[in-house]
Amino acid sequence: MEQDFGLFLKRLRESKSLTLSQLASGAGISGSQISRIENGLRGVPKPATLRKIAEAMDVPYEELMERAGYLRDEEQMAESIPEWATGKDKRDFKRMLEDDGELMFDGIPLNKEDKQRIKDVLTGLFWEAKQMNKRNPAYKKGKSEH
Structure with missing residues (x-):
């Protein structure tokens, strides 16, 4: 699940033409944390982190929650x-x-x-x-x- 979600997040970020740094800045979390999520090293983020990412990428929070399981x-x-x-x-x-x-x-x-x-x-x-x-x-x- 962690790897699947990470790949989904990376593709979503790239489809929005956002760099790791841009997403990190917009979400108020570190670029290394996003990198670890995308590479399946950190695991699926908590709902509060998903909310920050959803807002920074202007995507529905529920979509990220569903993809994260x-x-x-x-x-x-x-x-x-x-x-x-x-x-x-x-x-x-x-x-x-x-x-x-x-x-x-x-x-x-x-x-x-x-x-x-x-x-x-x-x-x-x-x-x-x-x-x-x-x-x-x-x-x-x-x-x-x-």
């Missing part, structure tokens, strides 16, 4: 959202997953499968914690007193 993942995640979750809960969760930091373990970037496993675990833990907070007002009150 996120839209399918979001649809699968939507199936696991509890019925009691509010709009604010969903926004909090989305914001948490869109954090732009690269996931690493022991100094090595994680591959897509490892990242998905982590997202799956975080999804379960997030909704469990949200439900616990909603059921136990004393827990929320106790946290605010500290």
Whole structure:
């Protein structure tokens, strides 16, 4: 997936007649980061980075999200959202997953499968914690007193 997305991004950038430096400047990210993405060395960027790239290239954000494989993942995640979750809960969760930091373990970037496993675990833990907070007002009150 990383190599496929990188090649797609490179072809898209070239079709817009943009250099690496021009895209980097427009997106506010480093040229070396874009180069690593295009060459499949960095992996698929986080959604927040994809948004910056989409805006810099004047392409639909959803197109990059789909090509990066996120839209399918979001649809699968939507199936696991509890019925009691509010709009604010969903926004909090989305914001948490869109954090732009690269996931690493022991100094090595994680591959897509490892990242998905982590997202799956975080999804379960997030909704469990949200439900616990909603059921136990004393827990929320106790946290605010500290």
